[in-house]
Amino acid sequence: MNALSYALLCMLARRPCSGYELTKLLQLFWQAQHSQIYPLLAKLEKDKLVTFELVGQTGKPDKKIYSITDRGIAELKHWIQNQPPSMQLERDEFLIKVYAIGLIQPEAAEGLFRERSEALAARRSRLEGEIRLMEAEELPVTDFASKQFGRYLLYQRKLRLVSEELDWIEWALPLFRLSRVVPEPKA
């Protein structure tokens, strides 16, 4: 049982999903390819932590709708409460580039930051949309008892982090300009 297994279980604890759907939904907090997810679902099924139902579709490929079992729920609960907190991993090539930003021209550096800024702004819009959708639901998502509660918390967190990184970029950009203002001839 690795972390991805638990990520899949907690997705299915919210509602039954196909592997295809899980691959997309998981993007929020644990990016994984379908080639990793399909075999793992098969393994979880073999271990009786999930079950699946084959759903035939017309015009679309058939799909397997997976559900979590009672054993799966128990396993998940146990892990949440007993697994010690593990380090968080961040792998982001942009950060490598920032570290060496002094090697390139300030103009190029600015371009790099603006590119990042645009991607983040787009992401922020999508997050805000999702949050609005959740908040419009019948059972309030801010309620601990809501099945959406955990998901809502994660979206709020992501929105805050994305917004904060945008602020950081706005703070940093003027610093690149300063170095271009300097070369004023002293005569």
Next chain:
Amino acid sequence: MNALSYALLCMLARRPCSGYELTKLLQLFWQAQHSQIYPLLAKLEKDKLVTFELVGQTGKPDKKIYSITDRGIAELKHWIQNQPPSMQLERDEFLIKVYAIGLIQPEAAEGLFRERSEALAARRSRLEGEIRLMEAEELPVTDFASKQFGRYLLYQRKLRLVSEELDWIEWALPLFRLSRVVPEPKA
């Protein structure tokens, strides 16, 4: 050439380091074990992107101080400016637990969040200390021309993100309490 190779090159572009040192410094934005770093450094050396000098020490094991070559600098510059932005990866088991937070008792959930909060607060203190050190240096770190500039930007970013996550936790904690205040008998 993978991302870690470039991460190592940009570290060495700042100043020469041993593999041991690189392993520690890299924690800031690309966590990797020494078992991954030592063989990669050997490969970079074979490719003439870095060189090393054997430094004998007394009372401590000898070490190899690696430096980046002109070819290494060129390769790094090229990558920074031509490599398209790649997706960012986040792998954090805490987020999985948050997603399924509704499965456990609000008290246990609060414990989980407080634990996270303490770890983040400790991290924030360390970051603030490092930033103060950098800002006390002779050549201003806020200057694009400073060798520390990129590193300074990353520390500022990390500090912002850590602080924002702490704010998020403070925002979320009262939501767990609400569900415990509710069971007030209506008579």
Next chain:
DNA sequence: ATTCCCATGTAAGCTGTTACATGATTTA
């Protein structure tokens, strides 16, 4: 006509973690 979406799966290869191995000096 081409690309995207739906949907599941396998295979090859690269990336990353954990454990093994060594050994003197310093700190708790």
Next chain:
DNA sequence: TAAATCATGTAACAGCTTACATGGGAAT
């Protein structure tokens, strides 16, 4: 006396990415 720090390396394994494979329907 036990653990941590410095310092480098290898081996085995687990995790993850990219590519291959299939195929209808819808959108551009």
